[in-house]
Amino acid sequence: MTTARSDGGVKSVQLAFDVLEAVAAAPGEVGVSELATLLGTTKGTVFRHLQTLVERGYVDQNTVSARYKLGTRSYLIGQVAAGRIELLTASSDAIASLRDDIGETVVVSELRNRTLVVLRTVFGKSNLEIGVRQGSELALHGTAQGKVALAFSNRALLQHVLRQGLPRLTDHTIVEQAKLEAELELARTQGFLTAPNEETFGINAVAAPIFDRMGNVAGTVAIVGSVQNIKPAPDQIQIEAVLKASLRISWNLGYDRGAIDARKRTEAAAS
């Protein structure tokens, strides 16, 4: 879809997943007509796909209201997937101790297909729950996690983001290319980044990159909280805890500092 040449796989399957995800996105139950208008297609088509999904168990139909919601198989597939996703298994211990040590909400995201998706959120100890919905996308230019991912990824991703423009999310969002690039440079020198008030006013985060065994950015780990608890210049303890967690997760993914250093030198020579 980014390039015109790709055919996008099997069309009716795409539609089936559109339906499934629309059912997932809806709060509570949804009806056929509702889904049809939502997806811009006809009732008949949606109905047919829902039949398939119900038969498979991915969607359940309430026998009295005749409306639809997510079914058991969707849950079970997710359970299996939880054990197969490296970033998830590799990070579980580290995020637990990070949360316990610091007390703030911990968010792990995965860089996938030019987007940064929230994989897991563990709420902090505060009574006020501050977090990011699992599955939501993080702005690459407007969040600590996004900027840090951008900083350690290849140039193509940055150019992609710049081409899309830098939408202003709050008064403090970085919207100038020069300023963004300075921030990325800062990330590369200090190994982490903050983003006070940049995505949501009153909220700050400390984010560090997670590398896979190839030395590429697999995702990010971050603590998220109010600017009161996470200052624009965060406590050294907070910074070190996030950095420690990111290294621990990267290590679990098979990351080897020697390999990435070698890669960096190669790239520096090429640039």
Add this chain to the structure above:
Amino acid sequence: MTTARSDGGVKSVQLAFDVLEAVAAAPGEVGVSELATLLGTTKGTVFRHLQTLVERGYVDQNTVSARYKLGTRSYLIGQVAAGRIELLTASSDAIASLRDDIGETVVVSELRNRTLVVLRTVFGKSNLEIGVRQGSELALHGTAQGKVALAFSNRALLQHVLRQGLPRLTDHTIVEQAKLEAELELARTQGFLTAPNEETFGINAVAAPIFDRMGNVAGTVAIVGSVQNIKPAPDQIQIEAVLKASLRISWNLGYDRGAIDARKRTEAAAS
């Protein structure tokens, strides 16, 4: 779906889910050829569907080995589903306290489309982990859960099971119709059932039915353990704990004893 006339929904979507589930069933990563032979189709077709699934994020492709495994979206859909499946949310508290009180493994299953699927397993306190894999199917004639579900379901389900035959799983499996029907009658009078050595030698369980707001069997809750810890005639404490849990879950589902009693009377009159 019970009749042969049904077309079973969208064919290519069926295949897509076959592929997805085959990927989920495989330990670790799988290749295209392997999946093709497994599903009895061609490499090209499997590849095409994998493309779709990868693009959607339900499946990931390892860039170095070129083989496939479950992806992030599968996990995220499951996370959403976990919050939407009534039986899961309604049972979470009850199974936690059942496990803590009794110490044995707790298994919650859902009756769906004439099969009993394991929704959730919480391991007991023993060092030896005895449990049933999430997503696996329980034999309706050969497990405590299955028999109990059968006992409180409609006659059609029993007839369906009898038509399929009663495969012998161990020396103690019930394979005679008369004996099975006596067991079901016992379930209806005492409200629970055991199955020592019937499915696996050395293993026993205490299972009770879970009812939904319509008074139909939604699933079962059970403790599972070695015959040493769960005797053929279990401790009164164990029995009462399972019954209490089943009532609590049924209550959370909106079950009303008055409604089911009325229904029973109607059925008794009809039989």
Add this chain to the structure above:
DNA sequence: TCGAGCGTTTCGTACTGCAAGACGATTCTC
């Protein structure tokens, strides 16, 4: 060097999923 295996790509055709509309059954409105 060869061959066997892999994942990927191409291509023509049989088939099948889509759009449009009809159909009962509910649920409102008056």
Add this chain to the structure above:
DNA sequence: GAGAATCGTCTTGCAGTACGAAACGCTCGA
């Protein structure tokens, strides 16, 4: 209690597409 306006479900002709077969690079190991 009758009519209108939904709802989910079902049918049908046609256009488009997903499938199977075979070929293509490529990476191994013999």
